[in-house]
Amino acid sequence: MTTTFTRPAWLDTAVFYEIYPQSFCDTNGDGIGDIPGITGKLDYIASLGCNALWINPCYDSPFKDAGYDVRDYRKVAPRYGTNDDLVELFRQAHARGIHVLLDLVPGHTSEEHPWFKESQRAERNEYSDRYIWTDSAFEGYSMPFIGGESERNATYILNFFKCQPALNYGFAKRDRRWQSSTDSAAAKATRDAMVDVMRFWLGLGCDGFRVDMANSLVKNDGEDKPETIKAWQEMLGTIKSEFPQAAFVSEWGVPEQALEAGFDMDFYLDWRFGGNPNGYNLLARNTDNALDTADDHSYFSAEGGGSVQEFLSQYIPQYQAIRGKGYFCFITCNHDTPRLAPRLTKREQQVAFGMFLTMPGVPFIYYGDEIGMRYRDLPTKEGGYARTGSRTPMQWDRSKNMGFSSADSDSLYLPVDPAEDAPNVAEQERETDSMLAWVRALLSLRADHRALRAKAPLVVLAQPEQGRSFAYSRVAEDGSERLVVAMNPGLNTETITVPAQGDKANDPTVLLCLGNAQAHGSEVTLGPQSFVIVHV
Numbered sequence: 342m343t344t345t346f347t348r349p350a351w352l353d354t355a356v357f358y359e360i361y362p363q364s365f366c367d368t369n370g371d372g373i374g375d376i377p378g379i380t381g382k383l384d385y386i387a388s389l390g391c392n393a394l395w396i397n398p399c400y401d402s403p404f405k406d407a408g409y410d411v412r413d414y415r416k417v418a419p420r421y422g423t424n425d426d427l428v429e430l431f432r433q434a435h436a437r438g439i440h441v442l443l444d445l446v447p448g449h450t451s452e453e454h455p456w457f458k459e460s461q462r463a464e465r466n467e468y469s470d471r472y473i474w475t476d477s478a479f480e481g482y483s484m485p486f487i488g489g490e491s492e493r494n495a496t497y498i499l500n501f502f503k504c505q506p507a508l509n510y511g512f513a514k515r516d517r518r519w520q521s522s523t524d525s526a527a528a529k530a531t532r533d534a535m536v537d538v539m540r541f542w543l544g545l546g547c548d549g550f551r552v553d554m555a556n557s558l559v560k561n562d563g564e565d566k567p568e569t570i571k572a573w574q575e576m577l578g579t580i581k582s583e584f585p586q587a588a589f590v591s592e593w594g595v596p597e598q599a600l601e602a603g604f605d606m607d608f609y610l611d612w613r614f615g616g617n618p619n620g621y622n623l624l625a626r627n628t629d630n631a632l633d634t635a636d637d638h639s640y641f642s643a644e645g646g647g648s649v650q651e652f653l654s655q656y657i658p659q660y661q662a663i664r665g666k667g668y669f670c671f672i673t674c675n676h677d678t679p680r681l682a683p684r685l686t687k688r689e690q691q692v693a694f695g696m697f698l699t700m701p702g703v704p705f706i707y708y709g710d711e712i713g714m715r716y717r718d719l720p721t722k723e724g725g726y727a728r729t730g731s732r733t734p735m736q737w738d739r740s741k742n743m744g745f746s747s748a749d750s751d752s753l754y755l756p757v758d759p760a761e762d763a764p765n766v767a768e769q770e771r772e773t774d775s776m777l778a779w780v781r782a783l784l785s786l787r788a789d790h791r792a793l794r795a796k797a798p799l800v801v802l803a804q805p806e807q808g809r810s811f812a813y814s815r816v817a818e819d820g821s822e823r824l825v826v827a828m829n830p831g832l833n834t835e836t837i838t839v840p841a842q843g844d845k846a847n848d849p850t851v852l853l854c855l856g857n858a859q860a861h862g863s864e865v866t867l868g869p870q871s872f873v874i875v876h877v
Contacts, residue, residue, distance in 0.1 A: 346577065348605050348667060349549075349586045351440060353795045356698075356784055357705040358391040361676050362399050362421055363407070363754045364734045365708055367746035372753040374734070374745070376422040380430045383437055385766070389711055389777075390784025393440040393703075395551045395590070397676055399427065403453050405504040406724040407676075407732075409444075409553060410451035414538040424545070431546030442588065443542055445550040447535045448557050449500035449507050456534075457506055461491035470527035471534070472506045473498040473560070476519045495519075500557065502724060507560070508535075513568040514561040523559055523568045532576050539580050539587075549588035555604070556593045566595075570602040577603030590670065590703075594619075596659055600667040606703055607663075608670050609656070611678045620655030621671075625693055631679030631716050631730070640809075641685060641693040641830045643870055649811040650804050660701065660799065668795055671697045674707040680716040680731050687713055688870045691779050691855055692830045695872035698783045699815065699826045701799045706780070709735050712764040713776040722755055733757065738767035779855070786853050786874065791817035792824040803827070803837040810835040810867050814877075825849065825875050827858065829867035836866045839877075849875035 366378030376399065386394065398408035401416040408418065417424050434441050450457055459468035474495040475482060481496060491497065500507035508531050511523035521527045539550060559568040577589060581603070590606035593599035599607035611626055612619040618627050627639035627646075640646045660669055673694065674680050681690050690713055698704050717730040725732055733755045737744030743757040743765055750756065757763070769775035787793040792815040802825065803812040809831030816823045829835050840863060849860045852875060857868030860875045867873070 346581060346603050346605075347585055349588045351586065352588055352605060352668065352703055354788070355393045355440065355588075355703050355795065356391045356787065357393045357395050357442075357703060358386050358389065359395045359397070359672075359675055359705055359707045361397050361708060361732055364732055364745075366735060366737070367748065370747040371420070372746050372748035373420050374754070375420070376417065376426040376430055380426075380433050383430075383433055383439060387437050387439060388781070389706070390781060390788055391706060392438055393442070393548075394434065395442045395705065396444065398444045398446060398553075403451055403504070404723045405451070406502050407722075409446050409724075410449075410453075410502070410504050411446050412451045412453045413455075414450075415541050428545050431548075435546070440548040440588070441546075442549045442551050442590065443547050444553060445535075445539065446553045447508070448510075448554045449505040452504050452506055457497075460506075461493055461497070463492040463494075469493075470509055470521065470525075471531060473509045473521075474519065475517070482517070498560070500554070508558075510558040510560075510572055511568070512561045513559050513563060516561075520560075523572065528572075532572060536576050536579050539576075540583065543580070543584045543587055548586070549590075549605075551590045551592070552604070553592055555591035555599065555602070556595070566598050566602075570598060573602035573604070596663045596667070596669045600663050604667065606668040606670050608672060608675075608705070609702075611672075620652045620659075623652045623655070624696075625681060625685075626679060628684070631727070632684060632718065634684050637684055639685075641681075641689050643686070643689055643830055643832050646809065646830060648804065648806055648808065650806055653801060653804055657801065664798070665796075668702040670702040670705055671700055672705045672707065673697055673710040674731060675705070676707070676732055677728050678707075678731060679727075680707070680710065680714060682713045682715045684716070687776060688856075689830065690776060692828055692870060692872050694776075694780060694783060695826070695828055695855065695874075696811075698780075698787060699793055699874065701795060701797065701815070703795045707731075709733075711777055711780040712736065712766055712769050714764060715758060715760075717758065719755065729755065736763055736765040738765050782853060790822060790824060790852075791819070792822040794818070802839050805835070805837065808835050808837075809833070810837050812837055812839055812865065814839075823877050824852070825860075825865070825877050826873075827860075827865045827867060827875075828872040829858075830870060832869045834866065834868050836864055838863050839865050849877040851875050 365374040368377045401413035401418045402408045497506045511528035512520040591599040591604040594610040596607040609621045613622045628637040638645045719729045734745035769777035800814045810829045812827035854873045856871030858871040858873035859866045
């Protein structure tokens with residue numbers, strides 16, 4: 342199987358906006374966001390500088406895991422609208438130059454999916470091997486399982502929650518006779534079925550997919566995921582031959598593997614297991630408690646953070662390994678991750694956004710982050726648990742329910758932020774120094790400069806071991822432009838040396854500045870909590 346894939350050209354200038362559909366905009370007054378609500382806000386999304394969307398699952402579902410338990414891959418959930426509503430969203434988005442990715446959940450379905458209802462029957466049928474079943478209701482395995490809840494005398498293997506039986510892509514290493522191989526007819530049928538799902542929505546105007554748990558398909562796979570990669574190469578190879586401009590971003594977190602599998606982009610996911618942070622967590626969320634400011638040691642914390650070196654030691658090798666092959670993408674947050682606010686202040690968030698939106702790769706902004714919406718400690722909703730606090734309704738204005746819905750407040754999907762100073766779009770539209778204004782300025786600059794495109798190379802210029810400052814250059818692929826991005830999230834003024842390019846000795850031109858930052862020759866002086874982009 343070839344590992345050479347053509348990457349859609351439009352990704353080089355793409356900036357994504359992630360929408361949690363049930364929380365974005367409610368047009369029919371039932372307290373839950375819907376597809377027409379997204380369509381009605383496309384002009385706002387475009388005004389941010391975003392030209393692409395990722396919409397979390399909007400398929401028919403019992404919503405035990407907020408839609409990641411799919412009951413029908415080819416039907417929009419009635420609470421969001423109809424398939425025609427989604428097709429109209431595609432049409433309206435495309436008219437504004439906006440691409441739309443849906444969320445694909447390939448590793449499991451709801452236990453209410455018709456495939457599973459057939460698979461659990463005692464009589465052999467077309468779907469008996471679509472899921473992973475043991476030989477007995479009392480024979481478990483190393484993965485989570487629930488026994489006895491089917492007509493057949495077998496246990497089904499789970500992929501995540503109890504309600505999500507794992508689809509059968511085979512086992513890389515087989516140690517039970519009931520396990521299918523990856524080249525079995527059953528595993529092939531599952532791959533073909535998922536290709537058909539993608540083909541269905543792409544044929545209706547979708548521009549690609551974000552893929553949930555993309556590295557989890559083949560069970561007992563090696564650390565390098567060779568069989569899962571092979572499965573994706575087959576599926577993506579097929580679908581990209583039919584839809585060459587379709588884009589795919591993986592929830593994988595290991596870009597070398599994801600891009601080899603055929604994905605165009607991989608997320609730099611926020612991982613923190615057992616108190617051990619990954620590189621992204623070191624940047625923005627280096628604490629076990631999403632609301633703990635005092636013990637947050639993330640880089641962007643003015644008081645708690647340290648040098649950027651620890652982050653770079655994890656990021657740079659991954660960036661260099663995939664250079665020219667695809668994109669390693671920064672997120673401001675997502676539906677699984679605590680928002681930066683209120684743990685980080687407005688200024689700390691602004692410095693963070695300065696970096697997120699000027700690094701290589703394709704950036705993803707989570708709805709509401711552009712106004713500094715806050716993570717809140719809320720009771721679980723639809724399997725959200727600790728993630729629920731990042732899924733609250735979008736805050737549009739000061740009208741009823743912050744402009745999200747006309748429903749009674751106790752009928753809302755989740756409660757809106759009740760604080761008197763809850764951020765909202767309408768107020769920030771009128772403020773020149775708002776978070777919203779800063780995001781728009783950054784994205785406007787990104788759109789105007791080839792050196793800030795996704796493929797433009799990055800070179801680290803300054804990363805002092807004892808200081809807080811960080812500087813890097815971005816250079817247009819054709820060499821026509823060089824920008825230097827520098828920041829200091831700390832509370833003390835720092836001066837760094839930025840090597841000049843060639844024989845240029847003139848003072849650089851400041852293109853965008855936050856706080857007190859000055860550039861003279863090869864020196865950049867960065868005041869407390871400052872950020873600057875200069876042309877050199």
